[in-house]
Amino acid sequence: MHLQASSGTEDDGSRGEITKLKVVNPLHSFPTNIFDAACSLQHLDLSGTGLSSLPEDFGRLKKLRIAFFSDCNFTVFPKQLASCPELEMVAFRGNQMTNVPEDSLPPKLRWLILTNNRISSLPKSIGRCGRLQKCMLAGNQLRCLPEEMVACRKLGLLRLSANRIQELPNWLFDLPELAFLSFAGNPCCSLTATSKDVRDTTPFSSLPEVSWTDLHVHNLLGEGASGIISKGLWNGTGQAREVAIKLFKGDVTSDGTPADEMLACITAGSHANLIDPLGKITDHPDKEGLVMQLVTAQYGTLGLPPSLQSCTRDCFSQEISLTTRQGLRILQGVAAAAEHLHSRGVAHGDIYAHNVLYDERGHALLGDFGAASIYGNLNNLDHKKIEQVEALAFAHLIEDVWRIIRPNFDEQELRVGVLLAALHRECSDPTGVKRPNFSEITRQLSAINQHLAAATV
Incomplete structure (x- = not known):
């Protein structure tokens, strides 16, 4: 088994003990030799290993604060995590998870990542997670949120995009620290006739189509969760114009879907303090994309x-x-x-x-x-x-x-x-x-x- 271990420093008082551990090869079962670091391990990353279950005595990791299991094969959120007294951050992005049982969430949970699974409901016991600040739920099958979440008074960021939510509950807006909320791609805000009126009032409701053959991609400018942005030339305007070209990856990101991002960007239209969309890319062999205003290098x-x-x-x-x-x-x-x-x-x-x-x-x-x-x-x-x-x-x-x-x-x-x-x-x-x-x-x-x-x- 290939391990990448990091030792602690004098600042954290661990004096060379293993505090961070990542496994990079496939796993059929949980490696029990990880328990050798139970007295010091704070950060465990088993993402991409294919693991699907945890041992009953996982709670032996008494100092564990961060646990990553993204891109694995968990279908049920493991209740064993609730026995980890210091666990604050848990990630199960991109599993096939369908169920989060009652009383399975760690008592000190601050950061929960369940993006891109098949979860249809959350446990009522999430209301006992009084320290929860960040909750990433985009790309699931949630139809509603449990009313008990109103007790999560520290919740500051909530991602609900690309689910099946029929209504956003009014109590959600009584949470005193909620500042970052996404909910695109749900039936509650589906783009039917009512929202069509919103789009038709914008000058960008008929954003020009840009053929991929009219674009010449140059150097990479940046890459985010939803796509790749490159500098390029747009030749279809009669005169070559320097632009930014954003190609969407097509996957559900931690915030939502590229399709919803693109629609919001188009609906936003032009403003002196926004990066203007110039056109929607057509004819690309396998990706959607936008042509955007190129921001000069004087901006940081x-x-x-x-x-x-x-x-x-x-x-x-x-x-x-x-x-x-x-x-x-x-x-x-x-x-x-x-x-x-x-x-x-x-x-x-x-x-x-x-x-x-x-x-x-x-x-x-x-x-x-x-x-x-x-x-x-x-x-x-x-x-x-x-x-x-x-x-x-x-x-x-x-x-x-x-x-x-x-x-x-x-x-x-x-x-x-x-x-x-x-x-x-x-x-x-x-x-x-x-x-x-x-x-x-x-x-x-x-x-x-x-x-x-x-x-x-």
């Missing part, structure tokens, strides 16, 4: 994705810093993009710093529609509640941006900090209905920016 990414430790919050490079004026412009740009999206019945679902590009002037572009949902057809729900969830995500962004601002600490900049703190409190109110919409957020940010501009005249 604002943040880094969450770590295993930060869970639902972004990380940041130690080198990054902003002026107060840059930070304000970034926040104004993202808020303007969000206001535009919600005016078209689109929830971005992922308003994070790692999805924001910005330049030296502070001009911001909000990207990545992988978690976006079109909600114009949600008849059982006040649409304002969707926007109020995103307002909390924006509150997190305010906090993150202010944390990386390099202020001069003069009287006017301190005043800006006070005003931003007040807006942050409004956007993060635990009672969602008290949060402002993005029209009000952009108004307040404009007033703050005018205050700063007047002080420098």
